Amino acid sequence: MTANVGPSGGTPEEARMEPREAARLLAQTQADARRSLDFRAPWVSLVAAVVALAGFGIVWLNVRDQHPFTGPSLASLAVFYGLIALRIATVIYAYAHARTGVSGRSVNVQRDEAIVMSGVLLVCYLALIGIANSGSHGAGFYWSLFLNGILIALAAVWAGRCAIHKNWHEAALTVPVALIAALAAIAGPRGMWLVNGVGLCVLLLANAAIGKWQRRATRTYTVQTGA
């Protein structure tokens, strides 16, 4: 390997790839690597869509005939939070799987962001529990505030995070989440569960479909188009 070494150390024997083959290999490798390292796979969105529909749907089935509205039963709430736990578990699994072997700055940033989001969620819960304990409104008001308020707060924080990273695709996704929650608030304490469930399910299914389409599109991405 010492004879005929090129200017950067390569040998003529090694440099036999056709430019078109090299372009294909470059684009293909980058597309595969991006797909492999990205934990936001379409199946994660698909699971989230099912969880949203099933979780909100079960509570809606429980409260839709309540007159007056008294709030979801403990059993339906247990299923609801169980499904949320399942959603979180799938994200953690997908993240751990995709980011195995990756270390450095972005890993630290993502860990810090997860801590911030957990903190925001905790603050929201505490604030809303405080409001519920100090007020004299009906159960419908508090449940609406509790559910839709948290969704809007999380969407706002996530939008800010996406804007910092200039991730406009994800930022755009947070706007309909906030709109769905706002629409759900108008739908009342019974209808809000259905609106949130169907709205988030449709949004997440659309996101999964877009993700799938983007991943397929990158397979045909060539160096001529900027790979």
Added chain:
Amino acid sequence: MTAEALDPLIHVPARLQIMAALATLPEGDQLSFKRLQDMLELTPGNLITHLRKLEEAGYLATNKTGSGPASRTSVALTYDGRHALDIYATTLRGLLNGV
């Protein structure tokens, strides 16, 4: 322009794959040797040989932590490596567009 204008160090399938895969990481991130090997489906010996050549050229940096069986080697493109890959891709585009 001919194919000889392409950096011969990168213009080798395995090394092009290594450079391309590492370039998808954000700056400041590293990839473990094992994960890179799994991604590219190269044998350890083959991967080490190509990594050494790229490291000697200053295109990538390796970082070894720990010792013995628990040791872990991570690799990342250097600034020069990213720049070299950019030039390679630009040259490739020029070749394919008949410039």
